[in-house]
Amino acid sequence: FDAGNRQRFVSTIATGDWDAVILSTSQAKxxxxxxxxxxxxxxxxxxxxVAAAKAASNxxxxxxxxxxxxxxxxxxxxxxxxxxxxxxxxxTWKDLGIDLLCVDEADVxxxxxxxxxxxxxxxxxxxxxxxxxxxxxxxVRYTNDVLDAKVVMGTGTVISNSGVELYTFMRYLSHDVLAxxxxxxxxxxxxxxxxxxxxxEMDATGMRYKLRTRLxxxxxxxxxxxxxxxxADVVTSEDMEDAHFASTGRRLKAKLKNGGITPVLSExxxxxxxxxxxxIGRALRLEGLIGEK
Numbered sequence: 001f002d003a004g005n006r007q008r009f010v011s012t013i014a015t016g017d018w019d020a021v022i023l024s025t026s027q028a029k030x031x032x033x034x035x036x037x038x039x040x041x042x043x044x045x046x047x048x049x050v051a052a053a054k055a056a057s058n059x060x061x062x063x064x065x066x067x068x069x070x071x072x073x074x075x076x077x078x079x080x081x082x083x084x085x086x087x088x089x090x091x092t093w094k095d096l097g098i099d100l101l102c103v104d105e106a107d108v109x110x111x112x113x114x115x116x117x118x119x120x121x122x123x124x125x126x127x128x129x130x131x132x133x134x135x136x137x138x139x140v141r142y143t144n145d146v147l148d149a150k151v152v153m154g155t156g157t158v159i160s161n162s163g164v165e166l167y168t169f170m171r172y173l174s175h176d177v178l179a180x181x182x183x184x185x186x187x188x189x190x191x192x193x194x195x196x197x198x199x200x201e202m203d204a205t206g207m208r209y210k211l212r213t214r215l216x217x218x219x220x221x222x223x224x225x226x227x228x229x230x231x232a233d234v235v236t237s238e239d240m241e242d243a244h245f246a247s248t249g250r251r252l253k254a255k256l257k258n259g260g261i262t263p264v265l266s267e268x269x270x271x272x273x274x275x276x277x278x279x280i281g282r283a284l285r286l287e288g289l290i291g292e293k
Contacts, residue, residue, distance in 0.1 A: 006030060010091045025108060025132070032092045033138045037146065039082035041138060046075050048115040048185055055187070056117035064119040071128075093139055094146065101143045106153035107160065109136040112168045116186045121196055123215035124186075125162030140172050158232075163194065163215035166228065173231040181227075190215070193224045205280040 010031060013021050023031075049072045053065055103109070113129025143149045153172060159165045167189050170178055178184040183192055190196060198213045218224060241252045256262075268276070 007090060010096070014091055014096050028139070029132060029135050031096070032090065033135065034092050034094045034142060034146075035082040035085040037094075037142050038138055039079045041141065042075050042079045042082070045113075045115065046072055046079070049075070052115045052117045052185070052187065062119070064117070068115075093142055098143055098147060099149045101140065101149065101151045103136065103140070103151070103153045106155040106169075106172075107157045109133045109153075109172075110161075110165050110168055112137055112171065114164060114168075114186045118187065118190075118196070121213050121215060123163045125164050137172060141175070144173075163218075166218075166224075169232075170227065174227065177227060177230060193218050193220050195219050204283040206276075207280060 049068050053068045053072075056065065109132065111126060111130040112133040114125075114127055116124065116127060118124065140151050140153075143151050151173065153169070158169060164186060167186060171184070175184060178189070183189040194215055195217045196213065196215050198211050199216070200209045201212045201214075202208075203210045244250070244252050
C-alpha cells in the first residue's frame with residue numbers, strides 16, 4: 001500500500017464487484033476524504049468553538065479561552081486549504097462504491113476531539129483528539145450522510161479511559177439524534193447526563209489529599225441508555241456465558257475460592273520502597289513543592 005501502488009489499489013476497489021474489501025487501520029487512513037465534506041465538518045467545529053467561547057465569556061483571557069482561539073485559528077487555516085484544493089484525478093472515499101462500512105476494534109477511534117467550556121475537569125479525555133479518530137469520523141459521517149450507506153462499529157470496550165467515550169460513539173453513529181435534542185455539543189450533553197463535581201482525592205504521591213473536579217458519574221441513565229440503544233446492540237458477559245452454555249453445556253466462568261476475589265496483602269520489599277520514594281520525589285518536584293534536591 002505504498003504511494004506507488006496506492007492509487008492502483010484504490011482504483012481496483014472502485015471498479016471491481018467485490019463482496020468485501022478488508023483494510024487495515026493504516027491503509028484506510030491513506031484513502032483521502034472528500035475535501036469539501038471535510039471542510040464542512042471543520043467549519044461546523046469552528047462554529048462550536050465560537051459558541052463555547054461565548055458561553056465561557058467570563059473566563060476571557062484564561063488559558064482555556066486562549067486554547068480555543070488557537071484551535072479556531074488552526075481550523076480556519078485548514079478549512080481554507082481544503083476549500084482551495086485543486087481537484088485532481090485521484091480517487092477519494094466517495095468514489096469507492098461503499099454500501100456498508102464495518103469497523104472492527106472501533107475503540108481505536110475513541111480519541112475523537114471535542115469542544116467544551118469546562119476547564120481543569122478530570123475524566124473528560126483529551127479535547128484535541130487524534131487525527132486517526134477524526135479521519136474515521138469523516139469516513140463514517142460521509143458513508144452515513146452522503147452515501148446513505150450503513151455503518152457497523154464493533155468493540156468490546158465502549159468505555160475504558162474517559163467519561164466522554166459513550167458520547168463519542170453517539171457522535172459517530174447517532175449524531176442526528178443528538179442534534180435534534182440539542183446535545184450534540186459536549187457541555188449540554190454533560191448538563192443532561194453528567195455529574196461533574198469537586199471532591200477530595202489522594203494525589204499521585206499517595207501521601208496527601210487534594211480537591212479535584214472530575215466527571216464522577218452519569219446521571220439520568222435511563223434516558224441516556226435509550227439514546228444509546230437506538231443504535232447499539234449490546235452483548236453482555238452473561239449473554240456470552242449463556243450462549244456458550246447452550247452450545248457446550250459448560251460455563252465459561254471458573255469457580256473461585258470463597259465465591260469471589262480474595263485480596264492478599266503483602267509488605268513492600270526494600271526495592272519497592274526505594275522506587276516509591278523516588279516516584280513521590282518526582283511528583284512533588286513536578287508540583288513545584290520542593291527543590292531539585
